[in-house]
Amino acid sequence: MRLPYSTLLRMPQTWGVILSKTLTDPVWFFVTDWLAILLVAKGYSPKDSLLAFWIPFLAADIGNFVGGGVSSFLIRRGWPVDRSRKAVCIAGALGMATLGIPVFVNGFAVLVISLAVSTLAYAAFSTMILTLPADLYPPASVASVSGMSGTGAGIGTVAATYLTGVVSDRYSFGPILVIASIVPILACVAILKLVRVDGKAGPA
Numbered sequence: 001m002r003l004p005y006s007t008l009l010r011m012p013q014t015w016g017v018i019l020s021k022t023l024t025d026p027v028w029f030f031v032t033d034w035l036a037i038l039l040v041a042k043g044y045s046p047k048d049s050l051l052a053f054w055i056p057f058l059a060a061d062i063g064n065f066v067g068g069g070v071s072s073f074l075i076r077r078g079w080p081v082d083r084s085r086k087a088v089c090i091a092g093a094l095g096m097a098t099l100g101i102p103v104f105v106n107g108f109a110v111l112v113i114s115l116a117v118s119t120l121a122y123a124a125f126s127t128m129i130l131t132l133p134a135d136l137y138p139p140a141s142v143a144s145v146s147g148m149s150g151t152g153a154g155i156g157t158v159a160a161t162y163l164t165g166v167v168s169d170r171y172s173f174g175p176i177l178v179i180a181s182i183v184p185i186l187a188c189v190a191i192l193k194l195v196r197v198d199g200k201a202g203p204a
Contacts, residue, residue, distance in 0.1 A: 001138055001140060001141075002138070002140035002141050002144070003137065003138065003140075003141045003144070005144065005148075008137075008141060008144060008145060008148070009148075012194040012195075013132075013136050013194055013195045013196065014145055014148070015190070015194055016132075016190045016191050016193070016194030016195035017129060017132050017133060017136070017145055017148075017149050017195065018145075018148055018149045018152045019152070019186075019187065019190040019194070020089075020125075020129050020149075020187040020188070020190050020191050021126075021129050021149035021150070021152055021153045021187075022149070022152035022153055022155065022156040023156065023183045023184065023186055023187035023190070024096070024122060024125055024126060024129070024153075024183070024184055024187045025126070025153035025154075025156060025157055026153075026156045026157045026159075026160035026161075026180075026183070027096060027099065027118070027122060027180045027183060027184060028060070028119065028122050028126070029157045029160070029161065030160065030161075030164060030176070030180055031056050031099075031115060031118070031119055032056075032057075033161065034164060034168075034173075035052075035053060035056065035115070036049060036053065037168075038173050039052060039053075039111075041168070041172070041173055042102075042111070042173075044108060048108060051112075052108070052111070052112045052115070055112055055115065055116050056115045056116060056118075056119040057119070058116075059115075059116040059117070059119045059120040059123075060119040060120060060122065060123040061123070062120055062123070063119065063120035063121060063122065063123025063124045063127075064123045064124070064126075064127055066120065066123075066124050067088050067092065067123060067124030067125065067126070067127035067128055068127050068131070070084075070087075070088055070091075070124070071084045071085055071087075071088050071127075071128065071131070074087060080197075081135055081197045082195075082196060082197035082198070085128050085131065085132060085135065085191075085197060086191060086192060086195075088124055088125065088127075088128050089125055089128050089129075089187075089188050089191045089192075090188055090192075091121065091124065092121045092122065092124045092125025092126075092128070092184070092188070093121070093125060093184040093185050093187060093188035094121070094185075095117050095118060095120065095121025095122075095124070095125075096118045096121045096122050096125065096180075096181065096184035097118075097181040097182070097184060097185060098113075098114045098117045098118050098121075098181070099114055099115070099118040099177055099180045099181045100114075100177050100178045100180070100181030100182070101114045101181075102114050102177060103174045103177050103178055118181075121184075122184075125184065125187070125188075128191075129149065129191075130146070132191075132195060132197070133145040133146050133149075135197045136195070136197060164176055
């Protein structure tokens with residue numbers, strides 16, 4: 001049975017999924033869209049930039065497997081689905097928070113490592129966000145909730161891209177990195193406060 005949008009939007013878990021996706025996707029697109037400019041702005045040579053450019057993408061690929069793998073492992077160990085999903089979300093939010101480290105600690109290696117950790121963590125967190133609708137809703141409503149969260153992510157990314165340009169032109173990338181490290185924590189809070197997975201679904 002497909003639930004109407006009016007019903008879905010009255011459910012707190014729907015807003016937990018939408019808000020978490022809206023808040024985390026802009027961080028990923030900041031890295032993918034602004035990484036080259038960020039490296040140049042920090043004074044690194046084109047050679048260094050090329051060396052660092054592929055690392056976040058590889059880390060994100062790994063993170064997709066890590067997020068689902070860890071959640072599945074915890075479920076097989078007897079953890080409830082709700083607890084296993086949220087454990088990955090907490091770890092992912094903390095990992096994404098490392099994006100702010102280069103603001104306070106200089107060094108090319110520090111920057112590259114923080115980007116790798118944060119993108120791996122983003123991918124793990126994002127995997128849980130994409131999985132939650134299947135845990136929470138009847139099959140006929142999963143696509144509806146996923147679509148709403150994708151819409152929120154699109155709006156958030158457009159707004160964040162505009163603000164990134166304004167702030168980086170007027171100040172620097174420092175405030176943006178700090179905000180990008182805090183926002184995932186808010187996304188995690190939305191999951192913890194608004195989402196409750198009842199029962200025990202299969203590993204994912």
